[in-house]
Amino acid sequence: MVDLSSRSEIAAFLAMDVLREAKLRSQRGEDICHMEVGQPGGAAPQLVRERAKAVIDSDLIGYTEALGIAPLRERISRHYMAAYGAAVTPDQIIITTGSSAGFLLSFLATLDVGDRVAIMQPGYPCYREIISVVGLEAKPLTIGPETGWVPDYSAVQKAIVEDNVKALLFASPANPTGAMIGNDEMQAIIELTRRHNVWLFSDEIYHGLTYGAPPVTAACTSRANPGKPDTNWAANDHVIVLNSFSKYYSMTGWRIGWMVVPPALTRVMEKLNQHLYISAPTLSQHAAIAAFDAVDELEEIKAHYKRNRDCLMTGLSEAGLGQFAPADGAFYIYTDVSQFTDDSLAFSGRLLDEYGIAACPGLDFDPVHGHYMMRFSYAGSCDEVEEAVRRLKARPLT
Ligand SMILES: Cc1ncc(COP(=O)(O)O)c(C=O)c1O
Incomplete structure (x- = not known):
């Protein structure tokens, strides 16, 4: 038995756990829409x-x-x-x-x-x-x-x-x-x-x-x-x-x-x-x-986030997930899923298994109300966001 400090009882960063699992699935050839981490999909500016x-x-x-x-x-x-x-x-x-x-x-x-x-x-x-x-x-x-x-x-x-x-x-x-x-x-x-x-x-x-x-x-x-x-x-x-x-x-x-x-x-x-x-x-x-000199490229990337944001907002609303916090900045939509679950961790597993969508359970951000919230990141490619929306609309959540 190893002696650990009380500090070691640190909670996991669930978004990173979902990322690990989603990456494993992608490596196995599954077609996963990655919306779990807040990470720009592209490279640093040229x-x-x-x-x-x-x-x-x-x-x-x-x-x-x-x-x-x-x-x-x-x-x-x-x-x-x-x-x-x-x-x-x-x-x-x-x-x-x-x-x-x-x-x-x-x-x-x-x-x-x-x-x-x-x-x-x-x-x-x-x-x-x-x-x-x-x-x-x-x-x-x-x-x-x-x-x-x-x-x-x-x-x-x-x-x-x-x-x-x-x-x-x-x-x-x-x-x-x-x-x-x-x-x-x-x-x-x-x-x-x-x-x-x-x-x-x-x-x-x-x-x-x-x-x-x-x-x-x-x-x-x-x-x-x-x-x-x-x-x-x-x-x-x-x-x-x-x-x-x-x-x-x-x-x-x-x-x-x-x-x-x-x-x-x-x-x-x-x-x-x-x-x-x-x-x-x-x-x-x-x-x-x-x-700081890469403004043109960075603004192009931002325009792409904006397109993703509009697509995801519309898509989530049509899929019954339209009760979200004001998404005025960053690249996330934090939405209420209480209509479908009170266990966001299990819900994130279900989205991954049944829809091939990796998203982050609200529990990561809020131990009290996060059990009925989910965070979707739209920092990835437009194709990925559009495909996630298509999947959610093709098979309505219950
Ligand atoms: C609100 C917020 N602050 C800080 C960080 C940490 O970012 P970094 O250490 O890469 O600057 C993140 C990363 O997702 C974040 O979302």
Whole structure:
């Protein structure tokens, strides 16, 4: 018998479990429509790949400085001004091994063991588990149709005042819903957390992938002039923005992301990064600079998501699965399947067995209400999405 830490009692990431099973079936020759993981179906932009090839031939690919290479930090800084009118200096940008590493660094830098972090339920499953493995406590706040599927101001206030949470973490656009917080709501929450000295971790990994209103960043805090240059970051010293090249930039496996932190945190992040990761992948850091110049290709990929989204929304509605959360961004549809089941895990098995459709059970995102919800990712090919819809319509669910 092996002795394990209590930390090892970590829950599985069900989407990845479904992926493993679905991949096995594909390898055995079964015709599976893959809608289980939030992963762009195509390669990284051509400019990124070309840059990577050139770097392999000309660079030693050694470690880099722990904060990340200067040209990438400078390029991201310019991106904040161009995309949001937010004045973020390169010093405030920390390059990470995907946003996943950013969460760990943020928690370690700002919170103590036992502190509570409010998260949204449903929400990205890894938040819960990362919080727990570092000895923090997750305080789930229920969101749903009654809150517009976004963080509810009074619930956040209650969590701060009554439950003594020390931090708030949410994503907009969100996984699994695609729902987005508006500018006024974001500013109100920023002010609330600032007033109470509570950390706000804003996961902006799906920025770029929105199909209506543009997303708002917590890095731009100018309430009087939303979207206008904000040079008053010092006043905003309890916000960390997490972002990544994984989604809009189609670079999941390159394991590269970034954080925007208050200036006082840069040195702490540097030291933590030195010890935990040394530096983010060097090749990916160089290649990521080119991602910002690949707008045409990236916008084409986004147009393809939009086509998939429209096709899936119509198809799911026609198949009796039309009660979904607002899919305003990201590449997911989170839908109610209570008409057919109260066991989303079994339902995902049934979809795989009977329809050859791999989708993710809601339980991954919400242990309470997720047993009657499913998440479908439309990040794959148009053919796959169209085929899934065809199968669902050809043999109606019962
Ligand atoms: C909301 C959200 N945040 C963070 C991540 C982690 O992404 P990465 O570590 O690739 O940047 C994901 C991945 O699916 C996600 O959906």
